[in-house]
Amino acid sequence: MEYYSLNGNAPRVRFDQAVLRGIAPDKGLYFPTEIPVREPAFWNGLGAMEVPDLALDLMQPFVGDTVPKGRLRDILEETLAFEFPLVEVSPGVFALELYHGPTMAFKDVGSRFMARCLGHFSAGSDQQVTVLVATSGDTGGAVAHGFLGVEGVQVVILYPEGKVSDIQERQLTTLGKNIRALRVRGTFDDCQAMVKTAFLDPDLEGAVRLTSANSINVARWIPQMLYYVLAVRALGPGAAAPVFAVPSGNFGNICAGLLARHMGMPCAHFIAATNANDTVPRYMQTGRYDPHPAVPTISNAMDVADPSNFVRIRELFGDRFPELSATLSARAFTDTQTREAMKTLYDSYGYVADPHGAVGYLGLQAFRDTYPEAPGIFLETAHPIKFRPEVENTLGLRLDIPPQIQTVMGKEKQWFPVAHYEDVKAFLLDSAAG
Ligand SMILES: *Cc1c(COP(=O)(O)O)cnc(C)c1O
Helix, strand or coil: CCEEECCCCCCCECHHHHHHHCCCCCCCCEEECCCCCCCHHHHHCHHHCCHHHHHHHHHHHHHHHHCCHHHHHHHHHHHCCCCCCEEEEECCEEEEECCCCCCCECHHHHHHHHHHHHHHHHHCCCCCEEEEEECCCHHHHHHHHHHCCCCCEEEEEEEECCCCCHHHHHHHHCCCCCEEEEEECCCHHHHHHHHHHHHHCCCCCCCCEEECCCCCCHHHHHHHHHHHHHHHHHHCCCCCCCEEEEECCCCHHHHHHHHHHHCCCCCCEEEEEECCCCHHHHHHHHCCCCCCCCCCCCCHHHCCCCCCCHHHHHHHCCCCHHHHHHHEEEEECCHHHHHHHHHHHHHHHCCCCCHHHHHHHHHHHHCCCCCCCCCEEEEECECHHHHHHHHHHHHCCCCCCCHHHHHHHCCCCCCEEECCHHHHHHHHHHHHHC
């Protein structure tokens, strides 16, 4: 299988090139040329398969022979080496907890998979790959952890001084090994601008082999389909097809769920739940795509005005709006509603949700009456501890600090100070020479 650019003006490439490039030369997102469909017997037999075998079966067509089968199975086994529990919160309503990985956010799976693929692709080359990424919080931690110790890959993370939480900064700055953090005197947008400048800098070309670990990379996007498959597996063979409600920002996660649906996975409906950044809910109502500027909310990992992956969703449905709207509904919720949902979940069912999971729950509730027979699954994308002040204040409780977070609390933060782009450039050239 190959990948084509959604801007339609770049050559088709294989998986390895799509991963190394991240984005096509015409700035389009890569999209697979085929989507393999699995028969009902496959989906009915999920429970009989080991997780790594199941993952291998589904992922192999997308990877082709760019990674040998045995290696791909190892990569998937390592990527998925933690739990993805499906917790019944109330009768017929389930939380799919995607936060049991090393950084306690769902981006761990995509980051770990991409890191290992990139490690494999650069193993045959004598030049190291440097992953350069700007973060406003969670992405950096997941990328840093995902790439930790991967041979042939250096990771350089730019983050804005004073604008990430203490836990997030520790997750970026205490790992050591092949992970280096640059603390930028500026905003997240400044960090992003420096990354963009570096990618276009002719002085770095040839000296440093740069790549990005952006969420539009196919190696981060596609493996997320496994969450949905694992949920269907956990429901068991007799269960009715579920409804999935997905708290969405850049729409990569839900797009992966829709990909699983196109592969034949049983499901009744998808609900995209957003915060006040409601470009997609408005689109689904009016058929007009009209992004407004982003506004800050308490579910800040979803503060995205113009979701990059929505073009992939449109492509999946051949840009046929009636077919898309038969499968996908979208709804936006305010911070007040989100806090109310967190309280309901806690007071009525003893379930502690983070603000993102609570938005997903609201999305599910909004459509419960339309699909009364279907098991309802909302995705819980971050551990509540990652949004500690908000969760503790809203629910009036103290959260225990899980071991993954405890291990970074005692360690010393290490970072290099950056004031302007020249500092980043010097750093990259220096580390390439050393
Ligand atoms: C990134 C993120 C999201 C949004 O996921 P998308 O794939 O960008 O839609 C939701 N919740 C949390 C906690 C996140 O970190």
